[in-house]
């Protein structure tokens with residue numbers, strides 16, 4: 001097995017990986033921009049390398065700087081975390097060509113699954129239901145034919161898209177072509193790829209995703225996560241398991257996910273994302289070929305360290321978890337962000353006072369500390385607050401109790417928004433879809 005892991009990331013996920021390294025007896029190397037010189041991941045890793053100035057493009061996305069950092073420190077593996085270069089197949093290839101272990105999927109799998117259109121095709125071929133849609137739209141005529149076949153409304157998505165950005169809903173035929181043109185230019189600007197396609201727009205879906213692990217030969221599905229509480233198509237609260245699935249539907253969903261993961265020869269941890277429509281039919285939307293922010297709720301209910309599993313799979317170990325594991329109890333995660341509660345604009349600045357919660361059933365994954373300065377350059381996630389209990393009511397009571405103990409002064413956070421969701425009768429009753437926050 002590799003001995004020293006360079007973590008090509010920052011923030012809470014860098015700390016998460018450093019902790020897994022410690023548990024496995026591996027050495028860790030932190031990289032950081034000049035804006036992150038005082039960050040916790042830098043302090044807690046065994047070694048550190050400054051890789052450039054604050055803008056991500058010159059630091060956390062700077063492939064030559066990352067590879068040089070691995071070379072000078074003698075790291076023999078790279079963990080990409082999530083975001084930044086985690087789904088960049090070219091980076092994975094460079095890492096492997098330099099003789100380092102890439103703690104992620106095979107680059108060709110990243111390429112197929114990183115493109116939403118080819119991912120849809122791969123899943124369809126594996127027998128997984130996908131949202132009715134199209135290949136890449138080349139001409140206006142193709143788009144017009146597509147809406148005749150699929151019906152309105154449709155959603156225009158970028159094949160290279162991510163982060164909930166750039167999607168456009170079309171509900172009138174006369175708006176199709178202008179929206180298509182706008183979507184293409186936004187996709188070009190945002191993802192450096194103008195290719196877009198159409199999907200049926202599902203009105204009131206729930207977002208349910210399946211955690212999968214594969215070793216190239218076999219695969220397992222480690223339960224599902226409910227991620228319907230979103231703002232601007234970005235997740236805010238996640239839980240495991242989902243209250244929307246009965247046993248039969250769950251078995252069907254997990255079986256489809258497991259089969260598909262094995263069919264693509266997948267060899268690491270990953271997530272298949274689905275929408276569940278009002279008739280409780282599920283449809284694949286995309287795959288994330290990396291560890292996700294919300295992996296923690298799965299860890300809570302299954303008692304599995306997913307980052308450790310990811311490292312073992314990268315080292316070539318076969319899957320060793322039993323194929324049919326059952327979740328224990330219920331877990332809920334809140335993403336605590338530095339953002340304006342009304343506009344959702346990021347709120348960087350210095351944290352003047354801080355208290356983080358604790359007690360039975362609570363886990364907090366965070367990189368913040370008192371007097372930490374939240375830099376304006378990166379995403380706004382401050383902390384993940386995860387509560388676990390024997391059932392959903394216990395987890396809910398614990399997450400509310402923990403939220404009440406949170407004190408973050410000096411910057412704005414979304415804690416009040418979380419309070420409103422957690423006390424809403426429909427959230428408590430499990431009656432919600434991806435539009436819940438818009439109606440709140």
Ligand code: ADP
Pocket residue numbers: 131155161162163164165199200201202203205207230233234273275285286434
């Ligand atoms: P991204 O990669 O940008 O996160 P996804 O394909 O994962 O995009 O979709 C993000 C969210 O957008 C979903 O969780 C859902 O809320 C919404 N969405 C995506 N596709 C559809 C669809 N066909 N119908 C309705 N909502 C959708």
